[in-house]
Amino acid sequence: MDNTPSISDENAGIQLKDISWWFLAIILIFVWAIYIFLTRENYQEAFNFIKIGIAVTIKTSLIAYAFAVALGLFAGLGRISKNIFFNNLSRLYVELIRGIPMLVLIFFIALVGVPMFVDGINAFGAWLVSIGLGVIGAPLSGFGNRAFTMNSRAIIALSVTYGAFLAEIFRAGIQSIGRGQMEAGRSLGMSYGQTMRHIILPQAVRNVLPALANDFVAMVKDSSLVSVLAVRDITQVSRLYAGSTFRFREAYITVSVMYLTLTVVLSLLVQLMERRLRNND
């Protein structure tokens, strides 16, 4: 008898549990969505109205994420630092952010935090002017809240919030690298900072890359919260559309499909990256 498995043998081996039914369902949803967007005028109208928010959603997420990575890296280094001030400051930041709902944080940072910051800069500028440093002081004291549009406040709010989440990811990544690596670097005469930068961080970041990417997907979704600041992202635009036309079904189906498209595509990219990383090990 011939023992080499034929194609039909392998097909017979596939069982119901081996198929990603949930994924097929998502594909069906997309097919259905494409169908209605192509055939129904109501949906086309909603889509054309809401799509003007796509750029804002993507731009807000990308910029806020870039700032959050920088902030998170800094705070993550602080969490493992032996410097008492830096360490406690980072811990305080992370705990404060984690203890407050994101929606409240967004209101707080955009409508209280930023104005407080501006007042502080103004006071500092006025002080500089009073001690005779008018050249630097004058522009700082005249610096108004107008300088921060709601869009930029939304970005600041998202960055500060996600910075705390990313800090914990970076901390875990750094702590996953064995202590021998730091010792080897130090024994070669590299400083703590040099060893961190050239030896520890490249390995740590690689370990947490999937987690970082997942948080980007989460950020894209959470960027919908900035609609409470009247920033015209897809959530806000769909609310406006629904409010003025009373076509709630069209508005919210359209915006849901848009988010789903973004997150499903991004998640697939993350999975691809994870597989790549695993194969390189």
Next chain:
Amino acid sequence: MINPHDNTEPRDMIVVKDLYKHYGHVKALNGVNLTVKKGKVIVVIGPSGSGKSTMLRCLNHLEKPTSGEVWIDGLLLGKDEKALNEARTEVGMVFQLFNLFPHLSVLENVTIAQKVVRGRSKDEATDIAMKQLKRVGIPEKADVFPTNLSGGQQQRVAIARSLAMNPKIMLFDEPTSALDPEMIKEVLDVMLDLAKEGMTMVCVTHEMGFARSAADEVLFMDEGLIVEHTTPHGLFNNPKEERTKLFLSQILQH
């Protein structure tokens, strides 16, 4: 001209004075005193937990002593981080578990500190790295990543990495104890060559063959103290302390 420092007497490369290291209530070192002359090879032996690694790690201040002084080639190691980093470039260290950088190729492992610390150009660092890799016998592995090397090869890369910084002193902490028996020799041979070339070395190792053929002095440590300070000949033929005899009888049984 008369030189008061007679050149026939080698200078002190390492001087340790009253070194104490306590971890909470664990007393790892209890007053260690030691002088190592230039070019000497010191082998340190002793039971587990006797403070051998701790002493070695205090020599380059990888571990900060609780009290006491460490002088490296006439410089007192202090609190200033910058001075410490500089001093550490003069003191190479080889670890039991190699501690190669897994994200860097063998060549990059050997060049990174040269570039970052010594400020050498890429070409210069590569030249020096290749010389050191030849010296330890694996220049052909330059582009390989550490995980694809055997333990013995990894340890030789680690030695090359330290040597590339042109250290005046090399510290070895049980460099062969994580290796399969058939790889121990290739690492010991590299160490023997180094010893012959006149490197000042402090080696924690229980390879008695190495102690016999390369060591100028042997230290036996117990409970955070140097209990016996002798020559290899003295150690094997005429150990003075009961603890030394007991320890030797245990490790020489095999």
